[in-house]
Amino acid sequence: MNNKKVGLLAIGMCLLMIAASFSGCVETETEIEIKNPDTIVFYTIGDPKTLDPADAYDTASGEVIFSIYEGLITYKGADTETFYPSLATDWSVSNDSLTWTFNLRENVKFSNGNDFTAEDVKYSFDRVLIMDAPESGVSWILSQCMDTNSTKIIDDYTIEITLTDPYGGFLALLGYTVGYIVDKETVEAHGGVVADTENEWMKEHAVGTGPYMLDHWTHKTEVVLVKNENYWGGWDGKHVDKVVIKTADEPATRILALLNGDADFAYIPYENLEDVEGEDGVIVQPYDSYDVVLVILNTKSNNAYLAEAEVRQALSYAFNYQSAIDDAYIGYMSRLPGCIPVGMPYYETQNNGVPVYDYDLVEAEKILDDAGYTENDDGYRFNATTFRIFYNAGNAERLKMSLSFQQELTELGIISTVTTEGWPQLLHRMFATSDWDIIFMGWGPDYNDPDDYIAPFVGSADIGQDTYNTGWKNETVDEMILKAKYTTDHEERSDAYQTAFDIYIHDPPMIFIGQRQYIRPMRDWVQGYSYNPVREWYWYDYYKE
Amino acid sequence: MKTWEYITRRLILLIPVLIGVTILTFVVSHVIPADPAMHFAGGPKAQPETIERIREELHLNEPVLVQYFYYLNDLVHFDLGKSYLESRPVTDSLAQYFPATLELTIFAMLISIPLGIVGGIISAIRRNKLSDHITRFIAIVGYSLPIFWLALMFQYAFAYQIPILPLEGRLSIGVSAPPPVTGLFVVDSLLAGDLEACGSALYHLLMPAFTLGFATLALILRMTRSSMLEVMGADYIRTARAKGLSERTVIFKHALRNALIPTVTVSGLSFGALLGGAVLTETIFNWPGMGRFAASAVIGLDFNSVMGFTLVVAITYVLANLIVDLLYAVIDPRVKLGGV
């Protein structure tokens, strides 16, 4: 064996390995047959936190609970406006909007064979209120207008709910998982209801009236649902027997699963959409959402410059919105005019939905120069103070926006650092320290009302808001928010929002970036899919063909 | 010293180590300015009362030392606290993830150790021949490769381009897990007589186990090769030849058993490396084991989980080394248990 041969061999091996790894740019595959025709497989990222409807507040948990449990009312298809009967066949409301009467569906059985009655309804609502899920705190949704005296059993199939306060969104609450009905007998057999304590059994097990029942849930692996033979809606028509929701952390895994047909749906990050777009058998369809993308600014930071409105205005001009849309969200985002997302009621009160700020470095410079924050000899403003930008670890879009924003700030003569931190660390920083200036954030809807956006964003801590601890406060804005919340008059509400907008937009506590779109890449053999932002993933509707 | 005496002694010595491990991880996890209570309570949307209540429950308002004693007290009662990423007791999580990692690690060893030994022998007896150079080169590349890169490449090559192996997971879709006895799917499915599940489990194990074991394979190959070379020069090999034994008998009977002694040690040590490597391998192959759990716990600063995980890994690792030492005494009669 001479030395030359070894050398050649070594180089050969190297090349071979690289070639083997990357040669596959040429597609040779033909049409794939439908894989697992009786099963829907969804590859996603998050594991559910709990299967208990009284406890669930995160998307991943909702995805599962929506198909196992049912509420009194429901939605259909993509329609978010209309309430359809579910466990209640019909309902009526008193004139003072306080007392609601529901007639319940008869002959409904839980998946374990127990009968569904009014008893279960009362038990479920009271359970949410008594248990008051300490970890998620989701019970606030019901406790806004209900207490344990609210629900009254009229007879086995009639129930009456008396609200503590009139509330326009009451039916919408019942459509959320927290209003879903559990089997009293099952819960009582497994720990019952203990005040301020979660039911550990219910977290891992589920017995509901919905079309599917839980086969098993293996944490960080999969949730498998199988059809509930007792389902009152029946199994005529086209449905699948089984639903598999798989958890996969690596995007590559989910991409490959979708491409080779193992997955029918897959969660794919924005920057990877191009890997599946245009591939045979894959549909990439965006849907509008109310998920907003924000940058919060700390007005009580130990970097005192952020207390100045001009500085925050300048920062709003320094943000490259188009680049965020095109490069971070690959085009799947639209501009956000103010607190209220486009599409939601009253969004037009915000400059008719046209954003006030645009990317304009010249304007930003002018504002800063006028305010006296000129560049020093080294070309730095603010005496070379460092602006600290943060985002939560693992968020690729926010990373892109942060680094790009940092570069814009450098252009402006502002020094900045970008740091990524884990959630608990970032929360601690945000709420317990003043060691932050700029954090990239997001917000999703709890229910379809502008109050869910404007109040936490620009309402001050004095009215129990300021969710992001920006320290921003304006008394008029606070007043307008409260006014809008407790009025039912459209005009009045509209005016209040407009007044608030005109104030906060020129003294912005945050940079309003955009509303991102949901993308649900899926195989083209999946039929019956429709996107409903309030109740995603209703597996009963889907089938494969 | 009797074997049981030795084992007891080692197990007793394990206690201070484990206490040390808890102190170490506890210190590490409390250096960091984070607010688990708020995170627990659901982030910015959480109600202040909820946060305060959780803080109380977790004794977060107490001094660190007091917190540590709470932790130790719970630990004695086999309570490792609650994972706030999974919102269930850490012990439950570990009970689920540990067998998966154990299965993966065991199979990684089952693949890497025999292959490594065989490769090492071939390399040693064909010293400086072509096959020696090839095996050595593969070995040295083997432990120079970032394991996650290797995993991604394997996945891309064998699950996508040439789809002969499953992409991820422990079982195929449609195959249900066998009733849990040990938590190792291969064993459980055999116990249940479910050959389909067993086959599926093995099929899914192949790629991740090989990826995980590749570096170990390389290590064992090198170790076997060099100890084999050393042993082949020993006097008793000369004696064996002088007895007129065939070369085969000399190598496989007289040389191999002696050469395996250092290999056993390396295997024990590599167990730790495998547990560490499992973090990366499991993440990529979507293996629901402790490694992936730990990775997400570390990222999410779920320190109860991290501490529980570290404790279990430390116990496993130390026990593995104990087993190796016992094995050592079996292979090498000269070894007396109890020598420090």
Place this chain on the structure above:
Amino acid sequence: MLHLFRHSLLSMIGLALILLVVFIAIFAPLLIQEHPSYVEVSTDQGTTRVEERWDINFENKLLPPGPEHYFGTDDFGRDIYSMVVWGTQISLKLCLMVVLTATIIGVILGGVAGYFGGKIDEIIMRVTDVFLAIPYLILAMAVAAALGRSIENIMMALIVVWWPQYARLLRGQVLSIRENQYVEAARSVGASGWRILFRHILPNSFSPLLVQITLDLGAVLLVAAGLSFIGLGASPGTAEWGLMISMGRTHMFHAWWYVTFPGLAILITVLGFNLLGDGIRDITDPKLRR
């Protein structure tokens, strides 16, 4: 020394690779197409540190390799070739710092433990036992997570993880070298403990230490890359190889160059260290030199 390598082709290759990497690291500023700029920033602690910045230009994002960009560009439009070359310096600095610091700590503690024995030995060894009972990637993960994401913190984490190995190695060496008669000879002429440790024992444990150091330089690089991969690596925007792989892995299917070149850089460097370490081992270990 050099002539000893002649007998082993593989270690020659290793030496060549390392020389190449060191050359690249030294002359990086002359080799690259795009240069980072530097900004002095202040930290929470009130200190300042210099950060490196690479120009972002989304218009150039994910360009394939070509004459303009030898290794293509990343998703920020930055030149991968320049960053990989630049990363050589960062990576070498990282592994050298980690291994040398760990060695110094380990050598002192291990030497003291081994030579003086008794209670000091007990304490030091029990502490190393604790550290060694946790696989190092896992411990490094925990420490890195606690310290936050930056190269300096990764270094700290790896040092915390790495020193016990050296303490253990050195203690073993000391215990075996202590048996040599020259140590006894030194004692019989009245040499003090420290003198024996530094003049007689440490110089003689140099070769196994050197082998270990060389091999560990590669190992450290791999673990650092692993940390980056999980998401605990350098702060974003740094030209660190592990971070580049970590960021590039989501683009693996449509921009193969993004992960490949930093990956190859790691492979070549680690391979070089391993081949070299093996070579040194073969040279210094008379048992294998037949």
Place this chain on the structure above:
Amino acid sequence: MNDEIILKTDHLKEYFPIKSGIFSKVKDYVRAVDDVDIYIQKGETLGIAGESGCGKTTLGRTILQLIKPTDGKVFFMGSDLSKINKKKLRKLRPHLQIVFQDPASSLNPRMIIKKIVGEPLVINGVAKGADLEKKVLELLKTVGLTEQHMYRYPHEFSGGQRQRIGIARALALNPDFIVLDEPTSALDVSVQAQILNLLKDLQKRFGLTYLFITHDLSVINHISDRIAIMYAGKIVEVAPTKDLFKKQLHPYTQALLSAIPIADPNIKSKRTHLRGEVPSLIHPPSGCNFHPRCPKEMPKCSKIEPELKESSKGHFVACHLY
């Protein structure tokens, strides 16, 4: 040679503990040196002979305080070495030196000869710089090496040369007393003779006192004035060399001497055969620890330990026969 006693041991004992059990309790001891009384006169050579594992090397080290004795005393020029503190001991060190058995391991492979030989001088602050170099050279010349050897490493030397270096190091501080621990057993016969001659020369020149430890009785015969025979940690017989070779009293000594093959085919020796082998030092036999192998064993041998008694002038023996 005069009658002044330069070194004396008094019930010297060196036990090494053996730990075992769950809590590493000391279960037993290796009785390497068990109750040894010897004395050495100024200028003489006392040979300690015995088979491997009998504790003779440990005895040498214990005398030099390289190992702390478990019990007993060592008097050197009047002071008790086992009692004095470290500082005083260090002061006395120059007077007591040792030459080791294995010249390969007794020289630090990473030091050049100049450093090795000069180290004692540097440590004790005897010489520095050019003076040091001169002294080292002088020492090297004394042991038959030259200037060119000064800057080489130990591995560049042959076994015999290395042993010369070891001797040079021992001589550096002008000692009075040197323990020679099997200095020739690792050497070729032809080289052994050179070293033995050198040692004899040096003794004459510097008036040295030697404690010569060896297993080779022909060597000890050649170099010693008196011989002590050691068996299983104990001294069984001490006598002037001539006396011992003329008449051995202890059965063990008799067997030992008769077992030596003589390099002369004309002399056919008559052997005393010993049964069995050297006993372990952990559980030595009761009474006289030679009794299980002794051809002249008596009933009391297994019960009572014999004392070392003077049977004729200067001839001591520990046996119930006398």
Place this chain on the structure above:
Amino acid sequence: MQLIPDPPGKIIDGQIFFEGENLLEKRAKDMQYIRGNEISMIFQEPMTALNPVYTIGDQIAEVLILHKAVGEVDKKEIKKYDIIGKRKQKKNLKKKSIKKAVDSLRMVQIPDPEKVAEQYPHELSGGMRQRAMIAMMLACNPKLLIADEPTTALDVTVQAQIIDLMKDMQRRTNAAIWLITHDLGVIAETCDKVGVMYAGYIVEFGDVQSIFDWPNHPYTRGLLKTIPKITKKRGKLDIIPGFVPNLITPPSGCRFHPRCKYATSECKKTPPPLVEVEKNHFVACHHYEDVKLSVISKYQQVKP
């Protein structure tokens, strides 16, 4: 025995005759048959020469199974794939050969041979190990036993036992013994013939008596004189000046010449041939006559 590994060692030239056959021309298979069976070998360090992981009994039984096939397995009776049968046979065979091994241990006077057969080498003392080694090598009654420094690692009292044992065994088995040693005492006591080697060459060869009485080579002479003897008077030892040369660059001509007081220019150039100076006494020296004379003169001085 062709046990030197190749590489690095290689037999460059020459022939080895054993019972009239040249061993170097034998095939590997035949050599394996000869080794241990017809020629066997004992090594210096019984600790390292015995495999530490097998019992003494196993190791002896192995040779027996290999060469003597104790109670030959009847291969015809067992079908090819009858694994159980084979295993049974094998077990039987092993049992028998272990019994034989115990016998041979008893032969070398090992007390309690049954127990020793079950022990591992490290559990035995040096003398016992060497006995076991001898038992192993004599188990097949070889015609030639090569003993490479068999007693060097042992104490004198044990050495004496082993030498006696070897003599005894020789008487019983009638094997030829080839003893390699540096200890002239052992040679004088045990050997019939002796060859003296210096730096790769046999410099003198002959009957033990004549070599010790009339050494004809200056090296042999020096060697005999340098040894301190119990029987001799004390005084300064004669020495051979200089050091043993290394074999990579040996001195030219007669390899002993740099240390030889008789050396002339001729010695530097030509290596001396081995010549028979008297019956059964060979010497390789250009000046053996001078050496002889000086020895005689010395003797005359001693015994006037």
